[in-house]
Amino acid sequence: MNRVSVSSANAVFMKSLLLATLAFGSAAATAAQPAAVAAKADPAKGATLYESGDTARGLPACLSCHGANGNSTIVANPKLSAQFEAYTHKQLVDFTTPQRNNPVMTTYAKMLTEEDKRNIAAYLAVQKVKPGAAKNKDTVQWGKAIYRGGI
DSSP states (O other), X not given: OHHHHHHHHHHHHHHHHHHHHHHHHHHHHHHHSOOOOOOOOOXXXXXXXXXXXXXXXXXXXXXXXXXXXXXXXXXXXXXOTTOOHHHHHHHHHHTTSXXXXXXXXXXXXXXXXXXXXXXXXXXXXXXXXXXXXXXXXXXXXXXXXXXXXXX
């Protein structure tokens, strides 16, 4: 009689173990699958947001600081036109992290959705850059030295 009880207990244990293994394996397989592919960026939507902002969210137009088509005329604000799409997207994402904190950009980047960031990056990537000219000869030499040798 003890043999039957032990056999039954073993059978129940083995079934439980099998079910747990199947459940864990299924969960692991689901976790290993790649995330859904993000929707393709829409440069037209990016242009609208870049040029007009979104008053409903209190988001100003990017061109206010970065200029028409990403060609800033303000020395403190970088030109964004013709930047690689992935680079611009990464910068917008980084502004939402503690590693890239900027009082202005952090505030606005956190207001953007992931889709907004992709769309703005796509828009800027296809804009033509207007070359600028440095006016301070000292900073030109300094810039050349940094470009050639690093900091």
